[in-house]
Amino acid sequence: MKKQLITPILLAITMAFSFSQCKSPGSKLTYPETKKVTQSDTYFGTVVNDPYRWLENDTSAETKAWVKTEQEVTEKYLSQIPFRENIRNRYKELLNYDKYFGAFKAGEYIIYTKQEGLQNQSVYYIQKGLDGEPKVLIDPNKLSDDGSVSVGLDGVSNDKKYIAYHVNKGGSDWQTMYIMEIATQKKLDDQLDWLKFGGAAWQGSGFYYSRYDKPAAGTELSAKSEFQKIFYHKVGDRQEQDILIFEDKNYSQRYYYPQVTEDERYLFVYKTPGTDGTEVLYRNLTNGQKDFKLLFKGFEYNYSVLNNLGDQLLVNTNDGAGNYKVVQVDPANPDKKMWKEIIPEKPEKLESASTLGGKLFASYLKDASTRVYQYKTDGTFEREVQLPAIGTSSGIGGYATDTYAFYDFSSFTNPPGIYRYDLTAGISEVFKKSTPNANIDDFETEQVFYTSKDGTKIPMFLVHKKGIKLDGSHPTLLYAYGGFGSSSTPYFSNTKIILYENDGVFAMPNIRGGGEYGEKWHKGGNLLNKQNCFDDFIAAAQYLIDQKYTSKEKLAVNGGSNGGLLVGAVMTQRPDLFKVAIPEVGVMDMLRFQKFTVGWGWSVEYGSSDSAKYFPYLYKYSPLHNIKDGVEYPATLVVTADHDDRVVPAHSFKFIATLQEKQKGPNPVLIRIEMNQGHGASGASLDKIIDGETDKWAFMFYNMGVEPKGK
Numbered sequence: 001m002k003k004q005l006i007t008p009i010l011l012a013i014t015m016a017f018s019f020s021q022c023k024s025p026g027s028k029l030t031y032p033e034t035k036k037v038t039q040s041d042t043y044f045g046t047v048v049n050d051p052y053r054w055l056e057n058d059t060s061a062e063t064k065a066w067v068k069t070e071q072e073v074t075e076k077y078l079s080q081i082p083f084r085e086n087i088r089n090r091y092k093e094l095l096n097y098d099k100y101f102g103a104f105k106a107g108e109y110i111i112y113t114k115q116e117g118l119q120n121q122s123v124y125y126i127q128k129g130l131d132g133e134p135k136v137l138i139d140p141n142k143l144s145d146d147g148s149v150s151v152g153l154d155g156v157s158n159d160k161k162y163i164a165y166h167v168n169k170g171g172s173d174w175q176t177m178y179i180m181e182i183a184t185q186k187k188l189d190d191q192l193d194w195l196k197f198g199g200a201a202w203q204g205s206g207f208y209y210s211r212y213d214k215p216a217a218g219t220e221l222s223a224k225s226e227f228q229k230i231f232y233h234k235v236g237d238r239q240e241q242d243i244l245i246f247e248d249k250n251y252s253q254r255y256y257y258p259q260v261t262e263d264e265r266y267l268f269v270y271k272t273p274g275t276d277g278t279e280v281l282y283r284n285l286t287n288g289q290k291d292f293k294l295l296f297k298g299f300e301y302n303y304s305v306l307n308n309l310g311d312q313l314l315v316n317t318n319d320g321a322g323n324y325k326v327v328q329v330d331p332a333n334p335d336k337k338m339w340k341e342i343i344p345e346k347p348e349k350l351e352s353a354s355t356l357g358g359k360l361f362a363s364y365l366k367d368a369s370t371r372v373y374q375y376k377t378d379g380t381f382e383r384e385v386q387l388p389a390i391g392t393s394s395g396i397g398g399y400a401t402d403t404y405a406f407y408d409f410s411s412f413t414n415p416p417g418i419y420r421y422d423l424t425a426g427i428s429e430v431f432k433k434s435t436p437n438a439n440i441d442d443f444e445t446e447q448v449f450y451t452s453k454d455g456t457k458i459p460m461f462l463v464h465k466k467g468i469k470l471d472g473s474h475p476t477l478l479y480a481y482g483g484f485g486s487s488s489t490p491y492f493s494n495t496k497i498i499l500y501e502n503d504g505v506f507a508m509p510n511i512r513g514g515g516e517y518g519e520k521w522h523k524g525g526n527l528l529n530k531q532n533c534f535d536d537f538i539a540a541a542q543y544l545i546d547q548k549y550t551s552k553e554k555l556a557v558n559g560g561s562n563g564g565l566l567v568g569a570v571m572t573q574r575p576d577l578f579k580v581a582i583p584e585v586g587v588m589d590m591l592r593f594q595k596f597t598v599g600w601g602w603s604v605e606y607g608s609s610d611s612a613k614y615f616p617y618l619y620k621y622s623p624l625h626n627i628k629d630g631v632e633y634p635a636t637l638v639v640t641a642d643h644d645d646r647v648v649p650a651h652s653f654k655f656i657a658t659l660q661e662k663q664k665g666p667n668p669v670l671i672r673i674e675m676n677q678g679h680g681a682s683g684a685s686l687d688k689i690i691d692g693e694t695d696k697w698a699f700m701f702y703n704m705g706v707e708p709k710g711k
Contacts, residue, residue, distance in 0.1 A: 029077070029668050031660040032069045035062075041591070044612045048591065048625065055653040056592075058642070059218055063653075067642070067673055070656070074637075074670045081698045083708055087498060088694040090708075092118060093437055094494045095686065100432035103406035103418045105398055107160030109182060111137060111153070112406075112418060112432065120147025120685035124165075126185070130420075130431075137185055138165060147685025148676045155200035155207065156182070158264060162235060164200035164207060170643040171678020172221060173197070173598075177209065179235060192239050196225060196598075201258040201267070203285065206234035208245060208258035208267065221645040225598050226252040230269060245269075246281075246292070253600040260285075261308045262400060266331070268305055271298060274601035275484050278303050282331055295334050299604075307355040307400075309377055314342065314360065316353045321345035323518035326353055326362065326379070342379040349518040351487060354397030356405050357423045361385070361396050367447065367459055368489050368516045372396060372407075374426070383426050389414055392489040396421060406431060411490040412445045412463045412506075438497045442466060445490065450509075450543040453535040456524075459516070460509035460540055461490060462549070465500055475706050476505040476550035478541055478578075482533040483562035484605055485515035485522035495693045502701075502708045505549050511536035513562075526605050528617055534569045541570075541577050556580035556700045557634075560680050561647055562587060562605075564639075568623025568655065575633045580700045583623075584639040585647045585680050588655040590622035591615070596648045624651075627658045632665035635703035637696065641677040649673065667703070672696075 036051035057063055078084060096117045103112035108128055115122040121140035127133060143149040154164040154177060163182050166175035177192040177200070194214050200207040210230050215223050230246040233239070246256060246269050257270040265286050271279040279298025283289050296303045301319035306326070308314070313329045319336070326343040343350070348364040348371070355361070359382070360375040370393040372385040387393050391411025398405040403423050410416040415434040421427075444466045449457045468474060477499060481488050488510055496506045510516040513525025513533040525533040541557070544550050557578050559566045564586020571581040591609040593599040607614025619625055627633075636659060640652035656671040663669050672695055677684050681692070701708050 056650040150683035274604035324350035482511040482513035509540040560584035588651040590618040
């Protein structure tokens with residue numbers, strides 16, 4: 001690919017601009033004039049202009065000036081929405097209750113998370129046994145004044161003495177890992193820097209972990225993250241003393257993750273070129289084996305070692321099973337012909353599997369909701385775990401000696417709760433329950449199936465007040481993800497309650513590209529099939545209009561990350577179908593995503609513009625490159641954040657600059673840039689979540705001509 005750069009225009013932006021106070025959504029806005037440079041790239045004979053390339057330099061003074069100006073325009077628009085503060089106050093009411101999730105056992109201790117009322121971050125608690133007094137283990141709220149520091153747990157030592165945890169600052173994916181003594185809640189002096197997407201695989205007096213080299217100053221949030229390595233850290237040592245266990249100098253753009261079996265017999269190294277496909281190496285830690293041996297060759301399939309039964313391994317894989325299966329593998333002879341099938345492939349997707357107390361648990365998706373089954377480790381079926389309702393369960397699993405475990409459960413109308421599952425009796429009971437500040441009994445969920453462009457039946461969840469009339473009047477938010485084999489299942493959302501209270505509808509279709517129906521469903525919406533995702537989403541919108549849940553004037557589309565790409569694509573393909581579009585932290589430039597941070601890892605999902613095979617297809621739907629002059633696009637609020645080092649904000653910057661240049665008609669096209677926050681709501685403080693949700697709903701309702709009436 002040939003690149004040509006011509007000297008940019010000197011002025012960054014025209015700072016002078018006018019903004020008329022809007023008394024109605026239809027008033028015309030005047031936007032800042034964003035400078036354009038003469039920049040073009042040649043892809044296999046096709047010249048593509050990129051006049052806003054300079055916005056990729058997020059640390060430059062001119063980009064910062066542009067950001068400030070755009071923020072001022074957006075804030076002035078949002079501040080004149082008369083019911084904005086009413087929405088903010090209602091959200092504070094809705095979120096002001098105690099929320100529980102994520103419990104697990106660590107020997108005689110139970111650790112879980114609790115977010116009290118309007119705390120910015122969830123707090124980790126610890127108690128001794130089921131009846132012990134809860135104590136604070138880690139409180140992220142004490143690590144910053146603005147709630148911008150979040151904490152995640154990485155792994156407990158096999159003697160249950162220590163726990164590793166990491167800290168993220170400002171929403172960045174970069175992590176710093178620390179160690180705490182569980183019994184005393186004493187933080188040790190150990191500090192491990194420049195980690196990303198890792199964990200702690202404990203063995204002996206330390207653990208294996210993945211890290212990158214320190215990036216050059218000023219490039220931490222944008223430069224490619226390359227040459228990940230695996231080290232062994234001994235508790236009490238400095239990071240400089242850590243032992244390099246694995247690296248591959250031939251491949252800069254791969255992830256490497258360590259795993260150790262519960263009995264510390266085997267160490268595994270997972271290699272993946274991105275978000276799909278693994279290769280697995282192993283080392284026997286008990287027989288003096290020095291080198292890593294190949295267990296599963298990559299990268300056509302996915303493999304996950306659940307545990308070992310002596311010298312045999314239990315493995316969850318889609319090798320020969322698009323919906324996944326569990327097999328027993330002898331690492332000394334891992335040939336596929338020698339595998340023993342433990343849980344055969346079923347018509348439903350095996351979403352996850354785990355071991356606990358000498359048993360095997362399998363979690364399936366039945367039309368995008370969870371079913372959990374208990375087996376003996378030889379595959380003999382024992383019972384179905386009776387979940388509280390139709391919804392989403394996660395987290396069941398534990399150690400070989402455990403007699404009970406915990407799992408989270410929620411649905412669209414069931415708030416998150418922690419349940420304790422008794423392994424012997426096969427009975428679940430509430431451990432910690434969340435009680436929201438809303439009349440959730442007033443709401444209901446239905447699941448419908450509609451037909452996409454090519455005749456494929458697509459399921460869709462609809463949530464709304466009970467007994468609504470299908471007269472086309474309801475403000476409706478259509479949301480989806482549709483990528484990376486990720487399944488969208490029922491979940492409780494405090495932020496949607498304001499929609500239900502105002503006779504609105506939340507619609508979530510399980511479009512292709514996701515994993516709801518296994519690998520066939522996933523691959524039906526990735527690479528050269530990505531257009532199916534957009535067609536499925538457009539068909540969902542048309543179904544909602546045809547069935548009179550809503551109308552074009554009352555329909556908004558929303559999605560984040562890959563879902564932001566989805567919204568960007570459908571609003572440029574069918575701008576006439578939606579009144580409002582809110583793409584969040586979206587992948588908008590499909591020709592350059594692989595050039596920043598970990599974007600290279602998405603090439604297995606999208607393809608890459610570096611390939612003659614994929615460039616024409618990507619160019620055809622790339623949201624940035626399909627904004628046309630003289631088209632009236634929906635009222636659009638692009639959402640991004642300055643510390644998003646996964647989908648860098650340049651995607652959103654370039655997209656909104658182009659949209660503001662070419663938009664026809666009065667619909668506002670604005671960008672909301674959150675400061676000191678990262679990729680979406682992950683790790684964000686509750687204050688920032690409330691502010692962000694307030695602005696999104698205020699923008700949506702205002703441009704639909706709907707005045708929310710509260711409860």
